[in-house]
Amino acid sequence: MATDHLSILFVASEVEGLIKSGGLADVAKALPQALHSLEHDVRIALPGYRKIQALQEAPVALQTKLEHWPHTPYQVRELKVGDVSVYAIECDQYFARDEMYSEYNQAYADNGERFAFFSAACLDMLPKLQFQPNIIHANDWHTGFVPYLLKHRYAEFPFFAQTRSVISIHNAVFKGVFSYGELPNLAEMQGHYAPDAAVSPTHITMLKAGVMTADKINAVSPTYAEELKTELGSHGMAKEFRAREHDLVGILNGCDYSDWNPANDVFLPVSYTADATSMLAGKKACKQALQQRVNLPEKEVAVYGMVCRLTNQKGVHYLLPILERFLQLDAQLVIVGTGDPILATQLAEIAARHSDKFAFVEAYSNELAHFVEAGADFFLMPSEFEPCGLNQIYSMAYGTLPIVRAVGGLKDSVVDYDQDPENATGFAFVHPEPIELLSVMQRALLFYLQQREEMVQVQLFAMQKQFCWRQAAQQYLALYRSALHET
Numbered sequence: 230m231a232t233d234h235l236s237i238l239f240v241a242s243e244v245e246g247l248i249k250s251g252g253l254a255d256v257a258k259a260l261p262q263a264l265h266s267l268e269h270d271v272r273i274a275l276p277g278y279r280k281i282q283a284l285q286e287a288p289v290a291l292q293t294k295l296e297h298w299p300h301t302p303y304q305v306r307e308l309k310v311g312d313v314s315v316y317a318i319e320c321d322q323y324f325a326r327d328e329m330y331s332e333y334n335q336a337y338a339d340n341g342e343r344f345a346f347f348s349a350a351c352l353d354m355l356p357k358l359q360f361q362p363n364i365i366h367a368n369d370w371h372t373g374f375v376p377y378l379l380k381h382r383y384a385e386f387p388f389f390a391q392t393r394s395v396i397s398i399h400n401a402v403f404k405g406v407f408s409y410g411e412l413p414n415l416a417e418m419q420g421h422y423a424p425d426a427a428v429s430p431t432h433i434t435m436l437k438a439g440v441m442t443a444d445k446i447n448a449v450s451p452t453y454a455e456e457l458k459t460e461l462g463s464h465g466m467a468k469e470f471r472a473r474e475h476d477l478v479g480i481l482n483g484c485d486y487s488d489w490n491p492a493n494d495v496f497l498p499v500s501y502t503a504d505a506t507s508m509l510a511g512k513k514a515c516k517q518a519l520q521q522r523v524n525l526p527e528k529e530v531a532v533y534g535m536v537c538r539l540t541n542q543k544g545v546h547y548l549l550p551i552l553e554r555f556l557q558l559d560a561q562l563v564i565v566g567t568g569d570p571i572l573a574t575q576l577a578e579i580a581a582r583h584s585d586k587f588a589f590v591e592a593y594s595n596e597l598a599h600f601v602e603a604g605a606d607f608f609l610m611p612s613e614f615e616p617c618g619l620n621q622i623y624s625m626a627y628g629t630l631p632i633v634r635a636v637g638g639l640k641d642s643v644v645d646y647d648q649d650p651e652n653a654t655g656f657a658f659v660h661p662e663p664i665e666l667l668s669v670m671q672r673a674l675l676f677y678l679q680q681r682e683e684m685v686q687v688q689l690f691a692m693q694k695q696f697c698w699r700q701a702a703q704q705y706l707a708l709y710r711s712a713l714h715e716t
């Protein structure tokens with residue numbers, strides 16, 4: 230019999246509102262909130278990183294020890310994000326550090342042990358908290374051992390007899406590769422070869438552990454679900470994704486319009502709506518504010534924005550070779566991001582030579598991200614690959630036309646003006662070549678200069694597009710029900 234109200238434990242390594250490094254955190258806030266609004270009992274589990282500001286004041290819900298993990302006490306604090314309860318699993322030896330995953334661009338040496346511990350504790354705490362979920366929803370490699378342990382360690386455990394697992398793939402380039410020796414506390418990894426997780430006689434990946442053992446898998450866009458079945462798109466895990474293709478679906482992320490809405494954005498100097506007069510006046514004021522903030526000349530030129538981790542995934546290596554040619558045009562560019570120090574140095578050098586046209590802010594700043602989304606005319610996402618991408622969706626909400634490479638979720642969410650002017654929401658290019666990027670950036674500039682009225686129509690159309698989490702949550706519910714054999 231179908232259960233009307235499901236209980237769901239959503240397990241993630243970061244959650245917007247508490248701690249964030251990327252889009253995963255946005256999803257980990259918005260999807261549980263949408264499921265809650267549909268009247269399901271959803272709770273989140275997150276590592277209790279010391280960096281989470283609200284942690285110290287939060288009440289302790291459980292003090293215990295992890296069975297099977299010798300001498301490791303942990304405690305669970307209960308926090309709230311919106312209406313949703315969050316269990317933060319605190320264990321000083323693993324999470325009382327300055328950062329979540331790495332410092333000075335160097336991953337913590339014991340990340341395997343840290344996230345294996347977190348995954349094991351997520352399951353260990355549930356009977357102790359008397360929370361018996363129908364679905365445990367893991368996300369990315371950090372939580373890959375959750376489905377794995379559910380299947381192996383807890384297979385005969387009556388408490389979990391009705392519990393099924395789902396894993397979402399937000400980015401399969403990160404696999405969590407560790408040697409058996411790096412997982413000394415995980416009994417399942419000791420003394421024998423673990424075929425569900427192994428990538429070589431000596432190493433496993435946590436992502437594979439999750440993919441091979443979860444009842445259902447989803448990628449964060451339909452195109453990414455297809456790409457994962459190829460060697461290139463899955464970064465070498467096509468065999469595993471193909472083996473699970475009947476349990477693999479793609480669900481496009483939504484947009485949290487309570488955080489990303491120009492009519493109601495606490496960071497902006499003015500607000501605006503999807504009406505031509507309001508939008509033009511609002512974006513003009515936001516453009517000036519952005520130019521002021523990043524020290525670019527305050528003038529009415531086309532402004533291109535980019536906010537991202539500085540990695541090749543985001544296509545910085547397509548931009549760099551053509552950047553100075555682009556900067557000969559009458560336009561401005563603002564890039565905000567942190568990451569690879571080599572890319573950062575190259576961008577900073579170019580910015581120093583072209584300070585009248587190009588501002589590079591080496592920072593991770595939510596506030597500046599809002600300024601760029603609102604103040605730019607175009608938003609650049611020339612990604613090499615992009616499981617979903619959220620900034621293109623945010624930029625549409627702000628009437629800022631995304632310029633994307635047509636891969637993954639970018640392909641599923643942006644319609645190119647020249648391909649389909651009636652339904653256009655931005656610009657896209659296909660071939661991963663710097664020159665293709667330059668040409669689409671030029672195409673956008675011509676549109677700005679020569680077709681202003683038409684551009685306003687496209688901006689307003691983009692602003693009205695709704696990427697609704699409620700709808701995505703319904704698709705997740707269908708996936709959960711298929712995991713529970715309720716369809």
Ligand code: GLC
Pocket residue numbers: 251252253256399400449482615616617618619638
């Ligand atoms: C990862 C992906 C990004 C996606 C996000 C949320 O950060 O790189 O494409 O939007 O997860 O699913």
